[in-house]
Amino acid sequence: MRIEIGALFFAMCFALSLSAGWQADWKNVGPGGGGWIQSILASRHADDTLFVGCDVGGSYRSDDGGGHYAISNAGFEDYFVECLAEHPTDPQTLYAGCKSGVYKSADGGRHWRWLRKGFPPLQAYRYSAMISKIVLDSDRPATVYAAVGQPRDGKGGQGAIYKSLDGGETWRQIVRAGQLDADLNITDLTINPKEPNRLLIASPKGVFASDDGGETWRTSCDGLPAHRRVRRLAQSPSDPRVVYASIKGKAGETPWLAGVYRSDDSGRTWQPRNEGLRQAVGKAGTSDMLCSWVDRRRGDRQRRRRQDVAATRGRRAHVQGGDLPCIRLRLVGLSSLGGYGRQRGLCRQCARTLRMKEKLGVRN
Secondary structure, eight states, X not given: OOOOOOHHHHHHHHHHHHHTTOOOOOOOOOOOSSSOEEEEEEOSSOTTOEEEEESSSOEEEESSTTSSOEEOOBTOSOOOEEEEEEOSSOTTOEEEEETTEEEEESSTTSBOEEEOTTSOOOOSSSXXXXXXXXXXXXXXXXXXXEEEOOXXXXXXXXXXXXXXXXXXXXXXXXXXXTSSOTTOOOOEEEEOSSSTTOEEEEETTEEEEESSSSSSOEEOOBTSOTTOOEEEEEEOSSOTTOEEEXXXXXXXXXXXXXXXXXXXXXXXXXXXXXXXXXXXXXXXXSOSSSEEEEETXXXXXXXXXXXXXXXXXXXXXXXXXXXXOOEEEETTTEEOOSSTTTTTTOOHHHHHHHHHHHHHTOOO
16 A cells, blocks of 8 residues: 655645544554654555654654654754655665755665765854755656755745755755745745656745756746745645645734645646635734644534644644643644653643643543
């Protein structure tokens, strides 16, 4: 069974289950250890092999579908694993994108080697090549692309994409001068498996498309909201003309112009696909990046608490005053299930609240 996990599809399926009234059962299969889960890669080569990348814990490997994990950080210079990519035919070859650059494993993610030749020189007090996404040409897997950016913090943008023709040994920055803003923060990158010279990138300034392997670019935002805050892309492997984009909303912003958009022409035009999604992301003045607070004490909100979780667009959602622990979801990395209070699947805030209630003898 070939499994391809994408945060966007995860969010869409979650939202569809809500609109259909389905009752979902959730199980914690995270590795623990704290921090955010930045990326999840389910191997196409083995049903139960799962790779997980964290922001403070590095990478983990599971060979039993998430039942047990082994830390696999040998060779990393930093443990902020933003993205993972797998070779299409060789199960032993993987790539990881970190704040310090690109890493490659030749033994199934157990050991890693730093690949810096062609990237900007190392700097003493800042990262010079923070990698947001790595993609491989499925027909020519020695061709690898690495985009520079920081999806969560919005920092480190260079309007840069690096390309390797030798499996990551050497790299070349391929975006021609003036094609992309010099500070553009690239948050996602896709390659069309049937037209490998066609690339799409997501950014806070919209979707951009290239038909020459990444050298020249043009905006591809017809139908998207005017603010163009595009966070992630997901391209259908069976029909690459179908592309989904997640659009970031801001707390209190009206009218609400965010959610999921779909293209049926390889990203040239877009249409919203938001039926069933609650069209709000928190109150004005609250963070749209981290939390959505849902108070179950109000009866009219009880049935909507899971909708509010979905409406956080992958951020943390805490349930106050109720008998449910918090649910933490990441659009960047799907499920943030490791970390504080992990035995109950709780985040730090909810674990602290629970301990206080237990100390005071308060029942939910």
